[in-house]
Amino acid sequence: MARTKIAIIGSGNIGTDLMIKVMRNSRHLEMGVMVGIDPASDGLARARRMGVATCDGGMEGLVAMPEWTDIRIVFDATSAYAHRRHSEMAVAAGKQVIDLTPAAIGPYTVPPVNLDSHLDQPNVNMVTCGGQATIPMVHAVRRVAASLPYAEIVASISSRSAGPGTRANIDEFTQTTSRAIELVGGADRGKAIIVLNPAEPPLIMRDTVYTLSRGAEPEAIAESVEAMVREVRSYVPGYRLKQKVQFERIGDNDPLRIPGYGTFTGLKSSIFLEVEGAAHYLPAYAGNLDIMTSAAMATADRWVERMLRA
Template identity: 80%
Template structure:
């Protein structure tokens, strides 16, 4: 197997275009094959053509009619949760590795800093959501330093300008998918996700907040675990960082929290404030939501190729 494999990207919007540029500039093992869209006048397709990348505006059906289809090994899907089901069935049947950047969650949730190697044998892996990629590593870091994490809640705030039509169409799926992944990957017993599209001008950089209730945890151990996790994420998303030190509030036996559906809680309330600065490959640096999603997807595909090379 060659050290470079051809990839196709379904979706010529913000996410797909940013991913295309990353593959061309930064990937160790991936080579752009085709950028696929449905709007012949989209900026992404025009940019791809200027960069010498083959394109089609006829969706996956158009891609399958192209001679390049035979050489494609990896298909990134940056369209919509609704469309992904059909895309996945076709691509998996054709022997392609599918990396899903929609909230469809057909394949297992994959967050590179937490469980990258666990699911690379699966034909379809799901990259959760931009908010999930930013916050689930922190939930997992808190969980590994605690006996239990009964509850975790995340709030992802992104600029309206960095949310294209596909992102806006998937808002409900975003909250549902991220909430489930907070539990399945992050290790919280209950998870909740909120997304905020901020229309402020000038556009604000992506900000994420993680709130967690942790039992059997020492603040110093939690802080060290979070710091190590931030470093791990920075290995593929350099603009990922803490905004301030981890915040703690101790909930004692003398004044426990009463949580509906859970009961009383005593332990640590943990708050982690994050910022994600984008690499500005397509949209400006405020669009960290693009950067963390596309960087995670590319890291997953690069690792998949390495695994095949070493098999």
């Protein structure tokens, strides 16, 4: 069966890890072109060694290549600012776009939560690494609760796994993730925090999810969370709970005060996650790369599966 050719724009950490994943693990995808703007980048050099066509002229250079005709899907792993132009050019040429920047031109997409709802979209946004890790947990609580007034996530990643693209998009990271916690996760209000941890040796990605819910018992939330962990592990094997979900009842005698929301009484859930990377490009501590690229590849594979059934 012929595979679907793809282009990856961005030859940094995320783009290079994605390239290796596609070549090793994808069910339906084939590397067409790796695109960058630095001729000396490690990502472009690695692509050339692996027999992949390369372009150091950015999106404009890609469009001028003869390989462009055969490309069906474009992954953008550059920056939120650059993605707007890249998306316009790719969509105008009839390509599907998977956005790994925080630009959020297309709908926020988290595979185990809402991917099937966005298979008709020309551009989908993969939120952020913290969003891909934590929004499934927020949704797991919301789907068994009567309401979810608030959810807060803290994503802690190793400084070594944060490339220049990630560092240039910190503000967009927090804004995009917070919004996606609400739109995809289902919280009335969402808040996101990212921590770049300089510890040596580097620490594996850790994520903490706090939710304030009403109308669900701890047992139902714990079961829903564990089921969602299994779903995420189907495409990110290193995704796991660090310990059982912790619960605290907030009573009328000591309600929480949430800025912009008011007072809260109900059930507080604390979910502690660890994401170990598959070490396709960077070492295993870079779970933030692994969950983004794995989610993007899962999205593209699902797109192709749908085309094959049509």
